[in-house]
Amino acid sequence: MAPARVAAGVLLAAIGFVLSVVADNPTTTSPQPFVWQKAHATFYGGTRRLRHDGWRLRCYKIACDRKRADLLFCKPGVTVTVTATNFCPPNDALPNDNGGWCNPSRPHFDMAQPAWEKIGVYRGGIIPVMYQRVPCVKRGGVKFRINGHDYFNLVLVSNVAAAGSIKSMDVKSSNSDDWMPMARDWGANWHSLANLTNKMLSFRLTNTDGHILVFNNVVPKGWNFGQSFVSKLQFY
Ligand SMILES: *[C@@H]1O[C@H](CO)[C@@H](O)[C@H](O)[C@H]1NC(C)=O
Numbered sequence: 536m537a538p539a540r541v542a543a544g545v546l547l548a549a550i551g552f553v554l555s556v557v558a559d560n561p562t563t564t565s566p567q568p569f570v571w572q573k574a575h576a577t578f579y580g581g582t583r584r585l586r587h588d589g590w591r592l593r594c595y596k597i598a599c600d601r602k603r604a605d606l607l608f609c610k611p612g613v614t615v616t617v618t619a620t621n622f623c624p625p626n627d628a629l630p631n632d633n634g635g636w637c638n639p640s641r642p643h644f645d646m647a648q649p650a651w652e653k654i655g656v657y658r659g660g661i662i663p664v665m666y667q668r669v670p671c672v673k674r675g676g677v678k679f680r681i682n683g684h685d686y687f688n689l690v691l692v693s694n695v696a697a698a699g700s701i702k703s704m705d706v707k708s709s710n711s712d713d714w715m716p717m718a719r720d721w722g723a724n725w726h727s728l729a730n731l732t733n734k735m736l737s738f739r740l741t742n743t744d745g746h747i748l749v750f751n752n753v754v755p756k757g758w759n760f761g762q763s764f765v766s767k768l769q770f771y
Pocket of ligand 1 (some may be wrong): 731732
């Protein structure tokens with residue numbers, strides 16, 4: 536397994552259910568207090584990359600819960616921080632306490648194996664954990680990748696620190712004073728139906744904690760579809 540792919544896997548986890556408890560209140564403007572809560576955690580092997588249909592990325596610190604765990608399967612005094620989506624495939628054929636780990640009403644982390652093995656022992660398979668939401672830490676600025684075609688600009692927003700995900704996005708071209716709202720397409724992809732080809736572009740992002748950042752002229756005039764642009768700005 537190539538080191539780069541392992542690193543990507545370590546950071547990804549899927550979480551079923553719990554997000555709605557703290558997240559889905561649109562009037563929330565500041566992060567919820569970070570408290571420890573209970574869940575279970577399993578792992579997946581290989582280098583699966585989550586293609587999340589849920590759009591909400593968040594970061595969690597996770598530790599094996601020694602009060603509830605078989606101590607043979609728990610690594611003491613270690614936490615691991617993961618980026619999680621609210622996507623964890625439910626399995627209706629299995630009960631939620633035996634195989635259907637991601638079925639509704641059960642907080643659960645399905646983690647990349649290297650991350651899971653920092654807190655659990657392989658033979659355990661599933662361990663009780665304590666988890667706490669933490670701000671996402673990212674290196675460098677927010678990134679934008681432009682796909683699509685004239686009249687359909689699909690912009691992937693990545694490397695979002697702090698809250699981890701975006702609630703709304705607007706675009707402005709250099710020959711206009713108007714911000715045009717973009718629509719969320721899937722995951723962290725947003726689209727605009729305007730023809731933005733050959734225009735210098737600015738983006739305005741509002742994150743899920745309600746903070747707004749303006750990325751002035753982050754995309755230069757000569758851009759092409761398929762290109763990525765790294766800004767110097769980041770959420771804190
Ligand atoms: C979109 O705008 C560019 C630049 O103004 C232009 O060259 C192109 O023909 C337009 N695309 C369509 C499909 O009208």
